[in-house]
Amino acid sequence: MIGRKLECIDAGSEYCPCFLAETNECITCSHLQGKEFCDCNWRGVCIYQEYVWSGHKSKGIRKSFPVAVIGTNNLSENTIGFKLGVTKTLARELDNPGAYVFLRDDDKPGFFDVPMSVMAVDTIKGEIQVAVQLRGAKTKALTGLERKITVRGPYWNGILGQRYLKGIKDGNCLVIARGIGQAPAVKVARFLNRGNNRVKIIVDPGKIGVVFINEFIKDLHCEIEELDLNSKQGIKVVKKYLKNVSYDLVFSGGSDKQHLYIIQEIDRLENKPYIVVTNNSEICCGEGICGSCSTRIDSGVRVKACKVQLDVRKAIERRILNNG
Amino acid sequence: MASIVIIGGGWAGCAAAVAASQAGAEVLVLEKTDMLLGLGNVGGIMRNNGRYTAAEEMINLGMGKPFDITDRAARHTMIEFPGHSHASLYDVTKVEPMVRRLLEEMGVKIRLMSRAIDVIKKGNAVKGILMADDTIVEGDVFIETTGSTGPMGNCLKYGNGCAMCILRCPSFGPRTSISQRAGVEDILGQRGDECYGAFSGSCKLNKDSLSQEIRDRLNREGVVVLKVPAEDVKPEKLSVKVCQQYALKEYAENIVLLDTGHAKLMTPFYPLEKLRKICGLENARYEDPYSGGKGNSVRYLSIAPRNNSMKVEGLENLLCGGEKAGLFVGHTEAITTGSLAGHNSVRLALGMPLLELPRNLVTGDIIAYANERIKTKEGLKKRYTFAGAEFFERMKERKMYTIDKQEIERRVSRMDLTDIFNEKLI
Numbered sequence: 086m087i088g089r090k091l092e093c094i095d096a097g098s099e100y101c102p103c104f105l106a107e108t109n110e111c112i113t114c115s116h117l118q119g120k121e122f123c124d125c126n127w128r129g130v131c132i133y134q135e136y137v138w139s140g141h142k143s144k145g146i147r148k149s150f151p152v153a154v155i156g157t158n159n160l161s162e163n164t165i166g167f168k169l170g171v172t173k174t175l176a177r178e179l180d181n182p183g184a185y186v187f188l189r190d191d192d193k194p195g196f197f198d199v200p201m202s203v204m205a206v207d208t209i210k211g212e213i214q215v216a217v218q219l220r221g222a223k224t225k226a227l228t229g230l231e232r233k234i235t236v237r238g239p240y241w242n243g244i245l246g247q248r249y250l251k252g253i254k255d256g257n258c259l260v261i262a263r264g265i266g267q268a269p270a271v272k273v274a275r276f277l278n279r280g281n282n283r284v285k286i287i288v289d290p291g292k293i294g295v296v297f298i299n300e301f302i303k304d305l306h307c308e309i310e311e312l313d314l315n316s317k318q319g320i321k322v323v324k325k326y327l328k329n330v331s332y333d334l335v336f337s338g339g340s341d342k343q344h345l346y347i348i349q350e351i352d353r354l355e356n357k358p359y360i361v362v363t364n365n366s367e368i369c370c371g372e373g374i375c376g377s378c379s380t381r382i383d384s385g386v387r388v389k390a391c392k393v394q395l396d397v398r399k400a401i402e403r404r405i406l407n408n409g
Numbered sequence: 410m411a412s413i414v415i416i417g418g419g420w421a422g423c424a425a426a427v428a429a430s431q432a433g434a435e436v437l438v439l440e441k442t443d444m445l446l447g448l449g450n451v452g453g454i455m456r457n458n459g460r461y462t463a464a465e466e467m468i469n470l471g472m473g474k475p476f477d478i479t480d481r482a483a484r485h486t487m488i489e490f491p492g493h494s495h496a497s498l499y500d501v502t503k504v505e506p507m508v509r510r511l512l513e514e515m516g517v518k519i520r521l522m523s524r525a526i527d528v529i530k531k532g533n534a535v536k537g538i539l540m541a542d543d544t545i546v547e548g549d550v551f552i553e554t555t556g557s558t559g560p561m562g563n564c565l566k567y568g569n570g571c572a573m574c575i576l577r578c579p580s581f582g583p584r585t586s587i588s589q590r591a592g593v594e595d596i597l598g599q600r601g602d603e604c605y606g607a608f609s610g611s612c613k614l615n616k617d618s619l620s621q622e623i624r625d626r627l628n629r630e631g632v633v634v635l636k637v638p639a640e641d642v643k644p645e646k647l648s649v650k651v652c653q654q655y656a657l658k659e660y661a662e663n664i665v666l667l668d669t670g671h672a673k674l675m676t677p678f679y680p681l682e683k684l685r686k687i688c689g690l691e692n693a694r695y696e697d698p699y700s701g702g703k704g705n706s707v708r709y710l711s712i713a714p715r716n717n718s719m720k721v722e723g724l725e726n727l728l729c730g731g732e733k734a735g736l737f738v739g740h741t742e743a744i745t746t747g748s749l750a751g752h753n754s755v756r757l758a759l760g761m762p763l764l765e766l767p768r769n770l771v772t773g774d775i776i777a778y779a780n781e782r783i784k785t786k787e788g789l790k791k792r793y794t795f796a797g798a799e800f801f802e803r804m805k806e807r808k809m810y811t812i813d814k815q816e817i818e819r820r821v822s823r824m825d826l827t828d829i830f831n832e833k834l835i
Binding site for chain 1: 524526527541559560561562563565566570571578579582583585586589590595597605710711
């Protein structure tokens, strides 16, 4: 094995090849990394062919455009739900687990763009719903926007381990969501349900203080249990489920610390379920350019976590180590 | 029990599977598409010129099974066409299921639509093959017969783009160079202008799209030669093709069609509009590659350095065969190199000395000669086949070319190698 091959979430999409191809930084194609011969991580299309046919240029980029705020909802003291009217095409493109958009006040400069997981999509009406936890300058700048908001998208790398998610059918799955991690868990639970999987959801209000996803999953007939995942009792219950139930897949929506804890518990099991987690990298441009999401993996390679479907264990351990 | 894993189910991989199985190993073939034989599904020319000698040698060495199939599936035998004698043309629509049944009967495990993407190594040994579905296939000895053709990016950079050939990279994903992934640098063939790679040498027309007269002649005689209009004769096109045995003046001035089930057109590609100017081809359409009016697959972009027992240099337990093992052209050459790799894989697993075929057999000579020549600048631009060009000339000079079956039997027996590939080692 010479150099690990990375999996780009955008490969083969209508936004591929992207700017990275123009500078020989493509994540997938060896020709577009400046090499002479094919040695790509095949994603179903030849990116080099697309690049040559489009006149040795990248394809169209995602545009920012103002959309109507159809409604807002104070989900808790520090969390606002937005229902936004977007195009039906964008709604359709966002109808995937891991999909997210950048949001900002149209009056603010581009660097106020903040990534937000898409919680619910109505492809018939062309609507999406997001939940925004007010934490820093960018999120707080969204408060009070009741008529228009600027959206950039679609982006898809909000969840790591998507190939496992998309590969599972008729299985037994556990969805664990805490705090604002509830929002991406909705699309995960719906997706798993559609694949005829049995889904149990453990939800912890966390710092949001409330469980706000019930109305989005009530039609799924999943078993939902509320727990404090930081309490001894909560941890005991999760351990018990992992030990006693043979899960095929476990999703963790929450902090890296939560991911790590769940991974460690899973590693103790004989039959290890697939792990799918929220991508908690600091995503700023979403295009692999700005470098804010850059993560160093064990081979020493720096990867752009906004585009790369990183190996879940490596991504999490690395960030915890770096931060610690 | 030795466990042999073969990556690539073309003619070389299938021959390796037969040889390893005959030697007593447990054999698994990994193939990325839904069919065995790869480019053998659109080839078909056997026993022309020195390939006759080579085929008979292989039969006497104990590798009769593949040749029994190609002989039984022949639509035409002992035919002549420009520069070539006593060719047989197998029916490309019949041969793949026959080979598949043979391997199954021999107990070879076949995994179709299984694409190898990487190598797991331990020291200088291959421990396992990483598959596209994230599983790992382990074995004692591995044989790489992934060929050297494509994929799309290479066909675009060094050719005229993907012409939609039988390898169907867009559907099944690209070939991976296993040896290169294991850290052994590939050797690259060149064409006359020192550009890398070369075009596949023939394309195939749908026979039903040809005139009744041409169809009847093809069915009856196996060959039809048609004049190219003077304004369309392009001798320079001969230099880009793989098959130097067909790079003759006659192939620029004429359209040579062979009946392999399809009408095999002995030129890498030919613009459809020009083709349709030729009498009897007014309604012609391509069968392989689908865009044969525009281009063809580009080959020789991934050759592993190896010794004359087919072991890849620098790796303990990886052998190679077919185009992966040199600038070879043709099924007979693939079967020859694949068979030796298959047989030697079992020897390697058992710690036995590896077999080299002697140079006074044409099969042994081509393996050694191609290996000498690939190390030279000029040699990188040549192709090695029993059927023509440099090596066939050499066969004739060395008085090795014969179609006398008894003489060939005597040569193999004199080396004490009769049926060696049929001996159980385990």
